[in-house]
Amino acid sequence: MTLLYTHEACAAHDPGPHHPESPARLAAVLSALAGPEFAALDRREAPEATIEDIARVHPRRLVEGLLAAIPKQGYASIDADTILCPDSGRAALRAAGAVAAAVDAVVAGEDKTAFCAVRPPGHHAEPNRPMGFCIFNNVAIGALRAREVHGVARVAVIDFDVHHGNGTQARFAADPTLFYASTHQSPLYPGTGAASETGVGNIVNLPLRPMSGSNEFRQGMTRVVLPALAEFAPELVMISAGFDAHRADPLAQLMLNESDYEWITERLVEIARDHSRGRVVSTLEGGYDLAALGASAATHVRALMAA
Numbered sequence: 284m285t286l287l288y289t290h291e292a293c294a295a296h297d298p299g300p301h302h303p304e305s306p307a308r309l310a311a312v313l314s315a316l317a318g319p320e321f322a323a324l325d326r327r328e329a330p331e332a333t334i335e336d337i338a339r340v341h342p343r344r345l346v347e348g349l350l351a352a353i354p355k356q357g358y359a360s361i362d363a364d365t366i367l368c369p370d371s372g373r374a375a376l377r378a379a380g381a382v383a384a385a386v387d388a389v390v391a392g393e394d395k396t397a398f399c400a401v402r403p404p405g406h407h408a409e410p411n412r413p414m415g416f417c418i419f420n421n422v423a424i425g426a427l428r429a430r431e432v433h434g435v436a437r438v439a440v441i442d443f444d445v446h447h448g449n450g451t452q453a454r455f456a457a458d459p460t461l462f463y464a465s466t467h468q469s470p471l472y473p474g475t476g477a478a479s480e481t482g483v484g485n486i487v488n489l490p491l492r493p494m495s496g497s498n499e500f501r502q503g504m505t506r507v508v509l510p511a512l513a514e515f516a517p518e519l520v521m522i523s524a525g526f527d528a529h530r531a532d533p534l535a536q537l538m539l540n541e542s543d544y545e546w547i548t549e550r551l552v553e554i555a556r557d558h559s560r561g562r563v564v565s566t567l568e569g570g571y572d573l574a575a576l577g578a579s580a581a582t583h584v585r586a587l588m589a590a
């Protein structure tokens with residue numbers, strides 16, 4: 284079956300009025316996962332990540348400095364897009380802790396697949412710099428925990444968020460036991476993710492022009508990303524599941540729909556079945572049209588449950 288990790292603290296992180304990364308996003312995802320077809324989900328409360336877990340990705344001093352910079356009231360800005368409120372620290376710790384706990388449970392064989400409905404998102408957070416709505420790099424923290432604590436030899440992250448996961452790439456690029464592949468719109472924030480960025484042969488970037496849709500996405504995945512992933516033969520498949528490449532999303536101009544998220548999730552589940560004993564840990568990244576986000580996340584989780 285499929286695990287669902289979340290925590291109410293993740294809804295308390297509030298980057299301010301009119302910010303697209305709003306608490307309503309998490310409510311939309313959880314509401315979409317509340318119906319009877321999702322009754323079989325193994326629902327768990329996300330624990331807080333330990334500093335030790337986070338420190339495999341971000342220097343301990345930066346982590347402690349960030350937590351100390353959480354405002355007692357009002358807001359504190361990391362950059363123009365990345366805003367802290369009094370509840371942001373516990374939200375960020377639960378978001379990273381969800382992925383770490385999901386890795387523990389899936390590697391232990393408690394369930395084959397897991398989805399972490401969390402925010403703030405993580406894939407833009409570089410080792411030395413939180414940015415782009417992201418505080419800690421949740422998926423990288425989970426990947427490093429899998430390798431360092433559980434001895435998982437090869438961990439892959441597939442990122443279909445419409446933005447390039449510069450933070451995950453930065454942490455993974457020099458490490459041949461980790462694999463990162465991203466489809467993303469280009470040009471678009473954060474500007475990284477050219478096809479020429481290949482790390483030590485473990486990074487695959489597939490930039491897509493604005494207005495690209497299902498055909499370009501599926502062809503690129505089929506021709507470039509999925510063969511490279513299968514060749515890497517991951518022992519654990521992780522997904523940075525952002526749903527902002529949906530045609531309804533206000534932050535970008537790709538033209539995907541829910542069926543594309545079903546299709547890619549099924550393909551990743553197949554590769555996990557062949558190489559990873561079926562183990563898939565997925566975590567929420569972006570997605571800013573609330574209706575499209577809820578429907579897309581539901582489609583994604585449905586495909587994980589069918590694994």
Ligand SMILES: [Zn+2]
Binds near residue numbers: 527569570
């Ligand atoms: Zn995004």
